[in-house]
Amino acid sequence: MQCLRQIRCATKLRAAAPTSRLLKVTNLLRSVSTLQQKKQEMADNKPWVLISEVGDKGFHEDVVDIINQHFHIVCLKEFLQNPALHGPKIQGMFMWNFSPAAEPSLLSCLPSLKVIANGGVGIDHLDVPYINSFGVKVTNTPGVVSDATADMAMALLLASARTVIEGHLISVDSKTTHVPQSLMGVEVTGSTLGIIGMGHIGYKVAQRSKGFNMRILYHNRNRRSVEDEQAVGASYCEKLDDLLKESDFVVVVVNLTPDTTGLISHRELSLMKPTGTLVNVSRGLVVDQDALVKALMSGTIRAAALDVTHPEPLPRDHPLLTLPNVLITPHIGTNTRGTIRKMVQMMVDNVLAAMKGLAVPNEVKAK
Structure with missing residues (x-):
């Protein structure tokens, strides 16, 4: 009798074991399903933003995932x-290469807009007071672009000084049989x-040029601290004219x-x-391009190296495109994958803060 009871008990335990495991699996599946449902709900609650496009004329495919996360x-x-x-439903706008343009016709169609995040430091293309009048904040991405832009400035300087582009064209030309000794650069x-x-x-440029044992002069609205000057060996020129006259x-x-x-026109170029x-590497409109063409053609200055023009790109018949002593790149000072991702992440952080009513890290205030 005792033995029979033991057999029945064992049989019940064996029967209960699969049921228990099945219950655990079922509960686990329910938990996963609930988690997925919550994630879907969270995704559905993500705010909406407007961008220009994805691709060559807009946001690079490599960085769209940063925006999509939020x-x-x-x-x-x-x-x-x-x-x-x-x-x-659009609460934020991501502006890249001046697009989408913050025009009245567009802003009037965005009643829920809270913030326009500009990719880059310069906001000369934005009417900040007007945008603010809609209750919309404006942000930019300072600091994060400094290294890449300073690198570009030095790249242009070096390429122009050492005739890198001319040397490349000679080297790859199928008609080249010897290297002309007339291909001379400057120190x-x-x-x-x-x-x-x-x-x-500008300060990052000074740091880099120090490695070339360059004598560094600078002109700025405000003089930097003595410590900053000593760190890069820079001397302050209160008058722009003095800097122009002495600089190579x-x-x-x-x-x-x-x-x-x-700022740089006929008079300034004549002082160089x-x-x-x-x-x-600033903005095309800072330099009077007609004056620059004349200075380059007349030998007033040796050469120019430009990452910015006005407009961008220049008309295909613009005289700057035909001069042998000018080097032009298509406003690519910030174009490294690392810098672009940092810029977009900063834009995302700015937009999220504005949407949540928090202090916006890089808000541009109307003057």
Whole structure:
């Protein structure tokens, strides 16, 4: 009898074991399903933002994932097809290469817009007071672009000084049988560098040029501290004219404002050395391009190296494109994968803060 009871008990335990495991599996599946449902709900609750597009004319594919983690994306083309549908739900706008343009016609279609995040430091293309009048904040991405832009300034300076592009064209030309000895560059090491605009980027340029044992002059609205000057061996020029007269290379790194528009024109170029080179990594409108063409053609200055022009790109018949002593790149000073990702992440952080009503890390205040 006792033995029979033991057999029955064992049979029940064996029967119960699969049921218990099945219950655990079922509960686990339910938990996973609930988690997925919550994630879907969270995804559905992501705010909507407007961007220009994904691709060569907009956000690079490599960085769209950063935006997608936090937002639903509407591209401008899709938005324009049905503004009434998309307009009311868009709370943020990501501006890249000046697009989407913050025009009145667009802003009036975005009643829920809280913030415009500009990719880059310069906000000369934005009417901040007007945008603020809609209750919309404006942000930019300072600091994060400084290293890449300073690198570009030095790359342009070196390429121009050492005739890198000319040398490349000769080397790859199928007709080349010898290297002409007339291909001569100018010295960089030990030369004098004048930096116009000693902010974040200008100071980074000074740090790099110190490695070439360059004598560094700078002109800025405000003089930097003695400690900053000593760290890079820079000397302050209160008058821009003094810097222009003494520099072998002049690097322009200023924001575009009414005061800096046309900052470098006929008079300023005439003060430079005939062996001097102008490098511009700020904005095209800072340099009077007609005056620059004349200076380059007449030998007033040796050369120019430009990462910025106005407009961008230049008309294909523009005289700057035909001169042998000018080097032009298509505004790619910030174009490294690392820098672009940092910029977009900063834009995301700015937009999230604005949407949550928090202090916005890089808000641009109306003056």
